[in-house]
Amino acid sequence: MLNEKKFYYKFKPLNVWLFLNLCFALFLFHCGWRFPSLLFWWQMRVLIGTCLFSWGLWIYKYLFSHLLAVIDDEKIKIDHCEPLYWTDVDKAEEKFVRCGFRKYPVIVLVPKSGLKYQYNFLQKHNGEFTAFSLPLYPVISRKDAKKLETIVAQKVKLKKLKRSELKF
Numbered sequence: 675m676l677n678e679k680k681f682y683y684k685f686k687p688l689n690v691w692l693f694l695n696l697c698f699a700l701f702l703f704h705c706g707w708r709f710p711s712l713l714f715w716w717q718m719r720v721l722i723g724t725c726l727f728s729w730g731l732w733i734y735k736y737l738f739s740h741l742l743a744v745i746d747d748e749k750i751k752i753d754h755c756e757p758l759y760w761t762d763v764d765k766a767e768e769k770f771v772r773c774g775f776r777k778y779p780v781i782v783l784v785p786k787s788g789l790k791y792q793y794n795f796l797q798k799h800n801g802e803f804t805a806f807s808l809p810l811y812p813v814i815s816r817k818d819a820k821k822l823e824t825i826v827a828q829k830v831k832l833k834k835l836k837r838s839e840l841k842f
Contacts, residue, residue: 678746681822684815687736695732698725742814745825750783750806756792758783758806760829767833768810768823771802778811779835781826 702725705712712718743750749757764786770777783806785791797805808826810819826832 676747678744679821679825680744681742681814681818683740683742683813684818685736685813691728691732692736695725695728698728742818743808743822745822750829752806752808753796755794755797755805758785758791762786762789762791763806763830765831765833766826768835770835771807773801773803778809780810781808781822781832782806783808783826783830 702718702722705718741753743752745751747760749759751757762785764784766781766783768779768781771780772778780803782804784804785806791805793805800807808822810823814822823832823834827834
């Protein structure tokens with residue numbers, strides 16, 4: 675595995691979810707402090723469990739590193755999918771995909787026809803994102819996005835968007 679490079683997601687932790695978690699936790703703390711008998715109610719225990727679960731998910735997403743891609747000379751492995759060999763990629767292209775009410779720039783790796791590849795559930799059912807999409811929007815750093823672009827362009831033919839269209 676010569677020349678292996680790893681890229682990680684970089685989520686911004688200061689967001690609405692953090693604010694809601696803080697408000698929820700402060701509300702529960704205030705209620706428990708002001709009315710300690712509430713702690714014996716099963717409904718309050720459900721709310722405390724829900725709050726702890728939400729904090730656990732927030733901590734997992736924002737405080738741990740999540741692997742985006744591992745790229746070496748022979749192949750690319752996106753997220754937790756099977757590796758895709760560069761020889762099996764026909765071309766790559768930058769395009770915008772819709773997610774909710776926004777459009778996001780991605781690099782799409784287009785495999786050669788007749789490729790025998792074991793797709794996972796998310797690759798089969800991923801909306802406008804194709805099975806082999808690399809994000810160029812703010813879930814990764816700009817520096818990593820440029821490195822990804824450069825590496826993909828070195829490995830396969832890359833059809834780029836105009837720089838004015840590609841903002842984040």
